[in-house]
Amino acid sequence: MPRPSDAPRALRHTDVLRRHLPLDGTRLLDIGAGAGRLTGWMRKNGAKALALDPQASLRPDVVATAEAMPFAASSFDGAIFFNSLHHVPRAKQARALAEAARVLCAGAPLLVVEPLAEGTHFTLLQPLDDETEIRAAAAKAVDEAKGFERTADFVYPTVLVQKSVNDVIGHFVAADPDRASLVDRQRAEVERRYRELGRPHEDGVAFDQPMRLIALRRRG
Numbered sequence: 001m002p003r004p005s006d007a008p009r010a011l012r013h014t015d016v017l018r019r020h021l022p023l024d025g026t027r028l029l030d031i032g033a034g035a036g037r038l039t040g041w042m043r044k045n046g047a048k049a050l051a052l053d054p055q056a057s058l059r060p061d062v063v064a065t066a067e068a069m070p071f072a073a074s075s076f077d078g079a080i081f082f083n084s085l086h087h088v089p090r091a092k093q094a095r096a097l098a099e100a101a102r103v104l105c106a107g108a109p110l111l112v113v114e115p116l117a118e119g120t121h122f123t124l125l126q127p128l129d130d131e132t133e134i135r136a137a138a139a140k141a142v143d144e145a146k147g148f149e150r151t152a153d154f155v156y157p158t159v160l161v162q163k164s165v166n167d168v169i170g171h172f173v174a175a176d177p178d179r180a181s182l183v184d185r186q187r188a189e190v191e192r193r194y195r196e197l198g199r200p201h202e203d204g205v206a207f208d209q210p211m212r213l214i215a216l217r218r219r220g
Contacts, residue, residue, distance in 0.1 A: 010159040013113070013211070014041055017080070020111055020152060020215045023047045026077040031066050031100065032084025034058060066096035071103045079104055080111040086131060086138040093141035101147035106220035109151070112142050113213050120197040121160050121207035127186040127193070128172055128179070142214055152215035163204040165194040 017038075021028070024046040030039040033051035035058055042049035052069065053060035064070050066081070066088050079100050088096045100110050115122065117132040126132075162168050169190065173179050183190075198205035 009157065010208075011156045013038075013082075013158065016156055016213060017082075017111065017113075018045070020213065021078055021080065021109060027075065029069075029071075029076045029079040029100075029103065031069075031079055031081050031096070032087060033060050034084070036060060038080070038082050065092075067092040067099055069099045069103055073102050074105045075103045076108065077105055078109045078111075080113065082111070082113045083115060085112055085141070086114055086135045088138075090134060090137045093138055094144065097141060097145040098147070101145070101218055104218040106218055108218045110148065110216040110218065111213060112138075112216070113211055114138055116155065116210045116212055119208040119210050121209040124168065124190065124193045124197055124207055125172065127189045128169075128182060139212070142216075145216070147219050148216035149219060150214065151217050152213065155210050155212050158209050158211050159201075159206050160209055161201050161204045161206050162194075162198070165191050168194065 021042075023042060026047050028042050028047045028049040030036070030042065030049055030051045033039050033053045034055075036051045036053075039049045039051040039061075050062060051060040052062045052064055052066070054063065054065045056063045062070065066084070081096075081100075085093060085096065097110075104110060114135060115131075117135045122131075169183050169187065173183060194205065198207055200206070
């Protein structure tokens with residue numbers, strides 16, 4: 001395994017986000033919120049945040065898709081796609097960004113934070129789910145989005161810590177039980193990559209995942 005000193009200095013997502021997202025008293029929309037951890041953080045920091053996700057089982061505030069949001073125009077002071085735009089079907093990503101523009105007030109920020117198709121964490125999971133093309137499609141959709149001006153665009157390093165290869169596989173299957181047969185076929189390769197790519201961490205084994213943040217502003 002690589003030595004711990006080989007790792008880039010990781011950043012916390014929240015430390016990065018607070019520099020680009022207004023929090024105090026603002027109406028924020030977490031698009032593709034998943035279990036709502038980011039929504040909760042925004043609320044604790046003073047925002048009037050709503051979680052939107054298509055999966056009712058995750059109990060978001062609003063069950064809806066990103067490409068068909070049930071809100072009036074100019075309803076929010078800011079919005080974020082955090083690790084979620086690439087989960088929108090490729091043919092609907094442009095529509096999802098157009099919907100974000102519609103529900104934002106003039107001058108409001110939209111953050112799009114996406115994992116790059118690189119880093120040891122990406123390589124670890126690549127035999128199970130190679131997202132190279134869909135992540136590139138999401139980036140292209142942002143480049144082509146109408147109604148925004150870009151205010152920031154940068155990559156920052158993050159680290160994901162795993163307790164064991166069983167935890168990695170368990171989380172992967174929990175998101176979609178139909179993946180179990182794929183895991184059976186690829187388990188040996190994932191185990192090999194886990195041993196070779198991970199590095200020791202006090203809480204388990206660490207893997208690097210570069211993230212790209214694009215900050216947009218809704219044109220008036």
